[in-house]
Structures are given as structure tokens and as C-alpha cells.
Amino acid sequence: MATSSTLPRDTRIDAQRFWTTIERSAEIGVGREGGLSRLALTDADKQMRDLFVSWCREAGLTVTVDKVGNIFARRAGRENDLPPVVMGSHLDTQANGGRFDGIVGVLGALEVVRRLNDIGHVTRRPIEIVNWTNEEGARFSPPMTASGCFAGAYSLDFVHGRPADDGPTFGEELKRIGYLGEAPVGGRPLDAYFELHIEQGPILDAEKVQVGVVTHAYSSHGFLVGFRGETAHTGPCAMEKRRNALVAAARLLVAVDDLGWEVAATGGKATAARLVAWPNKAGILSDWAECVCDVRHDDPATAAVMAERVTRAIGEAAARAGCTAEILDRWQWGGRIFDEEMVASVRETAQALGFTHRDLPSQAGHDAYFLARICPTAMIFTPCRGGITHNNNEFASLEELAPGVNVLLHAAVARADR
Numbered sequence: 001m002a003t004s005s006t007l008p009r010d011t012r013i014d015a016q017r018f019w020t021t022i023e024r025s026a027e028i029g030v031g032r033e034g035g036l037s038r039l040a041l042t043d044a045d046k047q048m049r050d051l052f053v054s055w056c057r058e059a060g061l062t063v064t065v066d067k068v069g070n071i072f073a074r075r076a077g078r079e080n081d082l083p084p085v086v087m088g089s090h091l092d093t094q095a096n097g098g099r100f101d102g103i104v105g106v107l108g109a110l111e112v113v114r115r116l117n118d119i120g121h122v123t124r125r126p127i128e129i130v131n132w133t134n135e136e137g138a139r140f141s142p143p144m145t146a147s148g149c150f151a152g153a154y155s156l157d158f159v160h161g162r163p164a165d166d167g168p169t170f171g172e173e174l175k176r177i178g179y180l181g182e183a184p185v186g187g188r189p190l191d192a193y194f195e196l197h198i199e200q201g202p203i204l205d206a207e208k209v210q211v212g213v214v215t216h217a218y219s220s221h222g223f224l225v226g227f228r229g230e231t232a233h234t235g236p237c238a239m240e241k242r243r244n245a246l247v248a249a250a251r252l253l254v255a256v257d258d259l260g261w262e263v264a265a266t267g268g269k270a271t272a273a274r275l276v277a278w279p280n281k282a283g284i285l286s287d288w289a290e291c292v293c294d295v296r297h298d299d300p301a302t303a304a305v306m307a308e309r310v311t312r313a314i315g316e317a318a319a320r321a322g323c324t325a326e327i328l329d330r331w332q333w334g335g336r337i338f339d340e341e342m343v344a345s346v347r348e349t350a351q352a353l354g355f356t357h358r359d360l361p362s363q364a365g366h367d368a369y370f371l372a373r374i375c376p377t378a379m380i381f382t383p384c385r386g387g388i389t390h391n392n393n394e395f396a397s398l399e400e401l402a403p404g405v406n407v408l409l410h411a412a413v414a415r416a417d418r
Contacts (some may be wrong), residue, residue, distance in 0.1 A: 005349060005410035006417040007121065013405050014118070018111040019398045021055070025091070025107065026099040035392025036099055040092040040134035041069070041164075041173035048091050049179060052106065052131060059113055061129070065181025068146040068159050069133035069174045072183075075113050077126040077416065083189040085123070085416040086375075087112065087408060088130030089197060089367060094138045098394025100401075104382065105196040106131050108405040112412060123416035125191055132367045133179075139164050141224055141292060142331050147367035150186040151374050190375040192342060192415050195368040196408045197379060198396050202387030203360055210403040211350040211357040212381025215343055217334035218363045220296040221307035224329040225252060225314055229321065231279065231287045241322075242285060246277040248321035249289035255313040256293040259306060268297035269363075270306060290328070298361060300335050307332075333369040334362075342378035342415075349411040355403040364389075380404050380411070 005011075028048045029038030038044045049071060056063050056073035064072050074084065089105025109129040116123070132150075137143025140162040148154045160171030174180040199205075204212050229243035253272035260270030274292040295306035311327070318325035350357035362379060371377045382404035385395045 005352070005414045007410055007413055009352060011115070011119065011409070013111050013115050013402065013409055015398055015402045017114065018107065018402070018405060021107045021110065022099065022103065024051070025103050029093065032096055032392040034099070035394065036093045036097045037095050038091070038093040038097065039095065039139040040136065041139065041170065041177055041179070043177070045092055046177035046179070049131070052091060055110060056129065059110065059117060061113065064183045065179055066150070066183040066185045067156060067181055068149050068185050069179040069181060070146050070150060070185070071131040071179075073129040075116070075127045077123045079124055080126055082125045083191040084126040084128040085191050085412055086128045086130055086193045087196070087412055088132065089195050090132045090135035092134060092136050092138070094136050094390045096390070096392055097136070098389060098391060100198045100384070100394055100396050101200065101389055102135055102197070104198055104396070104401060108196045108401075108408055111405055112409045115409060116413070121413070123413055124418070125416040127412065127416055134170070135367055139166075140170050142222065142329055143365055144367050144370060145170070147370040151370040152186060153370060153373070156185060186374070190371070193368065193371040193375055193377045194408060194412050195366060195377070195379045196404055197366060197381060198384040198389065198394075199381040200364045200384055200387065200389040204358075204381060204383040205385055205387065207358065208356075209358050209383070210355040211407055213343060213347045213350065213357055213359045214338060214362050214379035214381055215359045216336045216338060216361050217369060218296045218298050218361055219300040219303035219334040220294055220332065220365060221303060221310070222292070222294040222331045223310060223314075223327060224290065224292050225249070226326045226328045227289045227318060227321070227323045229285065229287045229323040232285045234283050234285060237285065243287070243322040244285040245289035245321070245323050246280065246286040248317045248323040248325065249275050249277065249291040251317035251320060252313055253291055253293060255317065256295070256310060259295065259309055263297060263302065263306065266297070266302070268295070268302060268306065270295045296334070296363065333365060337369060337372040338378055339372070339376035342376050345411050345414060346378050346380055346407060349407050349414070350403075353403070353406055353410060355407065378411075380407055
């Protein structure tokens, strides 16, 4: 059975204070007009982290940083030795990112704690806010690296060794910006995890529903693939002798895109996300290429078939271009991963607070997917105008965000007080 909130039903966040933090965040790592380009472990990320830490300390929270840079801010409970209830998301963005993706989850959690301070409510269990490192994967691949490490999916050495597009490794950049923490990564019990997030889809906005109750996640399979060929002059090298790694990667990505169109009618997607090659210059064939692609579907069996078709396409693309291929990394997440009692708590809280709500799946990747492997987890969605996201035009108004933050407040406190 879901637990009712121990707070008075009319308790609400300080909406203007929450919005002020969102606007302040939007000043750091400015990208295209209206958006952000705050990639993980850059100077802009450090500036935002420093500000977040200062806000947490002003709220009386104890801040710790682990060895992959995850920031935890703890509010003591009446029984402080109990496992904490954790709320959070991420503060890094895409290269052409918006002002709300991930950020709403972290700063919404901060507002929950500030509101509890306002009214003097001390929960039975401690509450923690977390900012996960490199959720986006825009500078270091794969995405959700640090939450994955926390959940045991990746080793510390693997994470520290991830190379950035601009050269340095994950570990080097953590040290450079001062967020190579001393706390162990994971290995401790959590009572529960809540993640508040903009929907990143059009459903809530189109139906004018205030709160999304996330029941499950699309099953997703991702691939980082490397191709090896041989450099040669683009003029005299005969076609039958060419081993162009760029062409091999391009053939794979076209095949992935074609697969996406095959399953589009059933809501499936396949994405050609990234291609890099070397030397990647006019007049010469590239002898090395890497690409990233993924497939996802609401039906896990269909998603698995799509993933198998990608693996076949990798070999076919390499053979046609006279190259070799290697799957350098592969990841999978999604499915019926969220705790039913936690999901019911979100649904019943939205109902009790008088907000319109509906069940829906998550189609994007989130840190919550990894947390669901180690503790009861739930997600709360807020509307996102037109479903536009990973784009500088991403937008959600305070009126659209506040209901979700209020649901987070009451659901997290109910969990922490039980």
C-alpha cells in the first residue's frame, strides 16, 4: 500500500524561490539563444556545481562527493542511521541543451528540502539530494555513466578512463575541476529514489495534464561501434581495393535509420546519433571510424529483435566496405523497472493534491534506470511544451512545473516518514 503524506495537504513549495534557482542556473553555460551548453566536467559544469553546493550548504545540508563526482547533499532525519530517501537528477546538458532537462529534478529536490526547513519538518529517515555526473553522455560516452557506476554497472576504472571528445579523460577532468571526491561510489543502502523530470515528450502538454506517473521505461539498446580500414588516395585507389572506415560506419547508420522507419508505426525508434572518423579529410580515405546508435521500443521482445538486427548490420556494413568492426561498448536499460508501490504513491499523491495526472512510459534514458537496479525507484513527469527537448527551445513554465515539484515534496516526505 502507498503511504499518505505526513504533511498538511495544503503544504506547497515556494514556487517563486524554485523558479529563481532555475533562472540562475540558466545563466551558467549559456548556449544558443534561450538554451544551455553545459557539458559534463567543463568549466561551466564546475561553476554550476559550485553554486549548487553553496545552496545546499546554506540549506544546512552535509555535502559529500564520490570518486566519480556525484554530489550528495544530506538532510538528517530523526533516525539518521536509517537508509536515506534520495531525490535527484543531473545538472549537465547537451551541446544544444535546454534549461530544464535534468535541472528541474535537482533544483526541485533542493526546493523540497528548503520547504521542509521553512516549516520545521524533520523526517524520520534522512533525505539526500543527488546530482549525477555525466547523465547526458554528450562529452563522455556512454550516458548515465556515474549513476551506472553507483549501481555497479560500470567499474571505477572504466569511468575514469572514458575519453572526452576534446581529449582528456573523465578522471583527469574530475581532478581538474575539483570534483574527484573521496567517498566510495555506491555500496550503501538507499531506502528509495525519486526522480522528477520534464516529460521530454508531447503527451502531457497535448492533453493538458499536470503530472505524469511513470509506470515503466521503453526497452533500449545502445551501441558504440568501431571500424578499421586503411588510408588511401581518393583518386588512384581502385574501388575494389578501398577499405574506407567512414563508409562502413555510414552504412551502419543508414541501416539503423531504416530500421527505425520500419517500426515507427508501433512507436519504435532507431537512432543514428554520432559518427567520427580519422583523418576525415578531403583526398584521403579514413582508416578509423566510430559511431553511436540505439534502438528502443515499448515491447521488450521487439526491442531485442531490433538490437539483434543492429548486430547483424554491423558485420554487413564492415564487409561491404572491406573493413573490420568491433562493438566497443553496449548498454541496455528499461522495461518494467519501477517499484509498483512507489508508482502508486506518486499516483495517489497527485490525486490527493488535486492535480490532473495520467500513467505513461518514459521513452528517454534517465539515471533512475540504474537506481531501479538497487532500490525502489519512481519517476514523476512534468509537461514539456510540444515535447521539444535537447534543443535550446525546450520550455516549461513555472505553472507547468510546480505541480510535479509539489508531488515530489509530498511523496518523498511520505516515504521518508514511514
